[in-house]
Structure formats: structure tokens, C-alpha cells
């Protein structure tokens with residue numbers, strides 16, 4: 001990873017509002033501050049015309065039944081898109097917009113996922129190894145974490161009876177629609 005010029009490590013203690021099961025969160029934190037995900041960035045000026053890129057690595061694991069994931073965010077400049085390329089691992093990109101629509105795209109090695117402008121996005125590792133994705137987005141996009149940190153996404157991705165399952169987020173009461181899902185075959 002030596003060619004990247006910024007390395008972010010996001011630990012459990014920095015994700016207080018992210019996981020739905022607060023009891024499981026507290027119990028896990030009591031036994032150590034687990035490393036949930038890491039980001040390696042290529043620094044460029046944060047202006048229109050530039051592209052920001054890097055690697056996102058979400059480690060495998062769960063808090064209660066909910067899989068390890070990124071905090072997730074909207075872009076501050078809402079009309080900016082993003083592309084993810086999955087290099088390793090298995091997972092999902094959970095997305096929602098301010099109209100209450102949810103979309104889920106599957107991550108598997110070689111798959112490209114396009115995040116439309118105005119959609120919040122979160123990477124979720126549903127597998128047993130690291131989920132590694134390459135991302136690229138406009139230099140002027142910026143990150144708005146507070147909207148998601150306040151309400152959470154409308155949906156959570158949990159393991160239920162051994163299967164990856166998308167459920168309503170018990171902490172989020174905002175109106176929402178059906179989930180649209182796109183897997184590797186669609």
C-alpha cells in the first residue's frame with residue numbers, strides 16, 4: 001500500500017451510531033476496539049475537474065447480527081456520482097436517496113458498481129475475507145456524514161439463519177419504498 005498517501009483506520013469506537021444493535025455494540029466494545037475498515041487514498045486537490053481515488057477495505061465480522069460496514073455518507077455536493085470496482089471479497093453496496101428509495105448492488109471480484117448522483121452509499125462485508133474495492137469520485141464531491149449518522153440508513157444487512165438478509169432498520173422511522181437489488185447476474 002506504499003503508493004497511497006493517506007491511510008484511514010476506522011475502529012468500532014468511531015461508529016457509535018452506525019450499528020443498530022446498541023447492546024451488541026457496547027458488549028463488543030468492552031472486549032476491545034476492533035478495526036472495522038480502512039481506506040487508502042490518493043490525495044488530489046478537492047476541486048471540480050480532479051478525481052479522488054483509493055482503496056476501501058472492510059474487514060469481515062459482525063456486531064450482533066449486522067455485518068461490518070463503512071459509516072456511509074451522502075456527497076456534500078449531491079449531484080456527484082462515484083464508481084466502485086470490487087477487487088476481492090463478497091459484499092453489498094447499500095444505497096438510498098432522500099426520496100426514500102433503497103438500492104442494493106452486489107460486490108464480487110471484477111464487478112463494477114455505479115453510485116448515481118444524490119444517493120448515499122455504504123459498503124458492507126458479508127463474506128469471510130476482506131472486502132476490497134477501488135473507488136473514484138469527483139474532487140469537489142465532499143462528504144456529508146451527519147445525515148446518515150443522525151437517522152441511519154432505512155435498511156440494515158444482517159445474518160439471519162445463516163443467510164444474508166436485508167431488514168428494516170429499527171432505529172429509522174422515515175418513509176421508504178421496496179428495495180431494488182442487482183446481483184452479479186443482473
Ligand code: PAN
Nearest residue numbers: 039056070071072073123135137
Ligand atoms: C469512499 C468511502 C470509503 C469509506 O471512498 O469514503 O469507502 O466509507 P465512509 O466514507 O463512509 O467512511 C467514498 O465513497 N468516497 O466518496
Ligand code: ZN
Nearest residue numbers: 075082121137
Ligand atoms: Zn462516496
